[in-house]
Structures are given as C-alpha cells and as structure tokens.
C-alpha cells in the first residue's frame with residue numbers, strides 16, 4: 053500500500069499532532085493478540101491445546117515455533133518481559149532440559165509430519181545459556197519439527213552476554229536473523245536503567261554478527277526512558293542510522309510499576325512526559341524514514357530490500373506474538389515458561405514461573421494455564437484488527453456474516469470522528485489509515501474490541 057496520496061507526517065505541524073495526542077491520550081491494548089490477554093481465562097485446560105496440536109500433522113502447513121528462555125545475567129530496570137535473573141549454570145542448563153522435554157512431547161504428537169516455517173528464540177536472554185546448551189536445544193527442535201524449505205530462524209540477544217561461540221552455534225544451525233536489545237546509547241540513560249553498552253561495542257557486535265553470516269540485523273530501541281532528552285535521543289538515532297541495521301524496533305517505554313516491582317527503582321521525575329515521548333517517536337519516525345527506511349506498522353522500520361518492507365508495500369504484512377512477519381497465517385506453537393501458542397481458533401499460554409513450569413513438565417504434564425477459544429465473532433474482529441495494525445486498512449473481513457457485518461459497521465461509524473482529524477480517509481468499503489493515523493492505530497482498533505468496555509479495571513500502557 054502506498055502513502056503517495058497522503059500528506060507525509062513530516063509536513064504536518066508538530067503542534068497539530070500534539071493537540072491530537074492530547075485529545076486521544078488514553079490507555080489501551082497493544083493488540084499483539086485479539087482478544088487481548090486480559091480477556092483470556094486463567095483456568096484454561098490443556099485439552100483444547102492438545103487437540104490443536106494433534107490437528108497440525110494433517111494440515112500440511114508449516115508452523116511458527118517460539119522458544120522462551122527466561123534467564124538473564126542482570127536486571128535491566130525497564131524490563132517488562134517474563135525474565136528471571138540467575139547465574140547458576142546448573143539451574144539454567146537444567147531448565148533448558150525441561151524445555152527440550154516439552155518439545156519432544158510435541159514431537160511425539162507430530163511424528164515428523166509438522167515442519168517449521170519460522171523458528172524464533174526469545175526470553176529472557178536465549179544467549180545467557182551456554183553455546184553448546186543452546187545448540188542442543190535447537191537441535192531438539194530441528195529433529196522433532198524439521199525446517200520447511202526456506203524456513204526463517206531468528207533470535208533475540210543481549211549483546212553483552214553473546215559470544216562468538218554463541219553466534220557460531222546459531223549460524224551453524226541456520227539462524228540468519230538476530231535482534232539486538234540496545235534501547236539507548238546515552239551513557240546517563242543507560243546508567244539509569246542499568247544497561248550499559250557503548251557505541252563501539254555495538255558496532256563491533258554488529259560486525260561480528262555479519263562475519264558469522266547473519267544477514268538480518270535488528271536493533272531494539274525504547275523511547276520514554278528516564279533521563280532521555282530530545283538531544284540525547286537524536287544523538288542515539290544518528291549513531292544507530294550510521295550502523296544501518298536492516299530493521300529497527302522503536303518501542304514506547306511501558307512503565308507499570310504497580311505490576312512490575314523492579315521498575316519502581318526508576319524515578320518518575322526522570323521520565324519524559326507525554327509530549328516529550330511523542331516528540332521522540334516523531335523524531336525517530338522522521339529520522340529513519342529520511343534515512344531511507346520503510347515504516348512498518350507503528351513502531352518498526354526496515355530497509356527497502358527487507359522482506360518486511362516488501363510485504364508492507366504489497367499489503368501482505370502480518371503479525372503475531374513474535375512480531376511482524378511476511379508469512380501470513382502461520383499457526384504458532386510456543387515452548388517454555390510463559391510461551392504462548394496461537395492455533396487456528398485458540399490462544400494457550402504456559403505457566404509463567406520457571407519452577408512451576410519445571411514441576412509440571414517433570415510430572416509428565418502440559419503447563420497450559422491460561423487461554424481463550426475464539427468465537428466466530430472473535431475471529432472476524434481479529435482479522436479486521438490485524439489488517440488495521442499491519443496494512444493500515446480498515447475493511448470488513450472476508451466472509452463476515454450478516455449480523456457480524458452489522459456490528460462491525462456500527463463500530464466503523466464510530467471512526468467518523470477520526471476522519472475529521474485526518475487520521476483516516478474513506479476508501480472502497482472501509483477506510484484507509486493516513487500517515488498521521490499510523491500514530492494512533494491502537495486508538496483506531498479500540499472501537500472494534502468488543503471486550504474493552506468491560507475492562508475498566510485493567511491497566512494498559514499509553515496508546516502513543
């Protein structure tokens with residue numbers, strides 16, 4: 053899809069954007085899933101999940117596989133991930149053994165009939181495991197769920213603990229995409245969040261990734277961190293653009309100290325306010341698009357020759373819990389504590405605490421504790437929201453039944469207020485989202501979320 057007919061974001065006066073952010077400053081879901089996780093039941097049995105796994109061999113389609121490795125060396129104060137700090141080598145290795153057991157159990161169901169089209173390792177820090185340990189775990193996946201032709205393999209790393217031996221172990225097993233957690237390059241900001249890594253270290257790490265054969269390098273940044281100013285942020289962006297990673301993720305800092313205890317060590321007074329956050333997001337947007345990157349969804353950027361950028365231009369982008377993808381509609385099976393599986397009409401999540409997870413796996417069971425079976429209504433809203441978030445089109449989903457179509461039309465009418473502000477424009481059978489509207493995709497998705505009105509007691513992060 054093309055932005056040609058729309059006013060580019062950098063031609064819209066900053067004050068106008070600020071006014072809109074003030075107008076639409078609400079808290080809301082990120083819509084990495086629909087229905088969102090707070091809607092799922094916390095007493096979800098493993099049986100429907102197992103049925104979903106059992107159905108996979110007959111489908112003849114590759115799946116996405118996610119492995120969650122929960123341990124890290126040191127706590128980063130901003131961290132909102134399901135991660136645990138340990139440097140007890142035995143404990144970390146032992147935990148990987150439980151994940152291998154879970155993978156083998158799924159392999160017994162798949163009987164060599166299910167292949168993966170995408171394998172992603174996340175966490176925590178997968179490379180906090182020793183290189184050979186990590187290699188053995190990946191080999192278990194490759195034996196039980198072999199790679200389909202052209203399968204993609206990607207990993208998230210904390211570069212501070214990732215050695216050449218790790219990079220070699222991963223590259224030898226076909227990993228070509230690597231996502232580097234950086235967040236910010238300013239020394240004061242890094243100190244305030246206890247995550248220190250210099251420009252030179254980053255540059256040499258990216259060089260090492262390339263020399264090991266990684267062809268897709270992503271860097272994660274966060275705006276809204278303590279002590280960030282527009283000047284420090286600009287400097288970080290300039291330095292990052294010089295290194296020309298293939299992809300960039302620019303997340304807004306989700307500060308939820310009531311839920312995440314270690315974030316309480318971050319002083320509220322040091323946090324940039326909503327206006328500064330917006331200005332940082334816009335600066336990143338301008339900086340990277342002016343440097344030749346294509347914007348993907350709301351917070352990702354890719355070089356034009358990257359698959360994601362091509363999928364964005366062709367309107368075929370998709371997204372799941374692992375992030376944006378150019379491969380649409382892969383069912384996903386997650387292994388490890390807190391891992392989420394997304395099967396045809398079902399979300400299922402594993403127990404989040406490593407010890408609970410080990411106990412259940414050790415007893416020969418499955419660790420599903422939370423999940424949701426999608427209704428026909430959920431499926432249609434999910435398709436609409438996905439298209440909205442990825443391809444910036446608001447359309448009636450294919451096959452919408454008459455009564456659902458009526459409901460969705462009612463929700464669509466609520467969008468008229470957004471048209472007045474230039475966030476969307478009418479298009480054939482729906483709306484197209486403008487570059488300005490791209491900043492507000494979460495707000496635009498909210499009218500289609502039928503559960504949201506009943507979620508007044510859930511604390512979401514700010515939409516912009």
Ligand SMILES: C[S@@+](CC[C@H](N)C(=O)[O-])C[C@H]1O[C@@H](n2cnc3c(N)ncnc32)[C@H](O)[C@@H]1O
Nearest residue numbers: 130131132133176208209210233272303305306
């Ligand atoms: C879970 S971490 C895993 C990668 C690895 N452990 C690392 O730190 O580099 C993945 C990314 O989530 C993002 N993230 C973590 N906590 C966040 C928060 N509170 N708000 C926004 N983004 C966050 C960071 O950009 C981080 O690089």
Ligand code: SF4
Nearest residue numbers: 124128131135176210
């Ligand atoms: S940001 Fe990454 S390394 Fe830091 S605590 Fe979170 S998961 Fe661990």
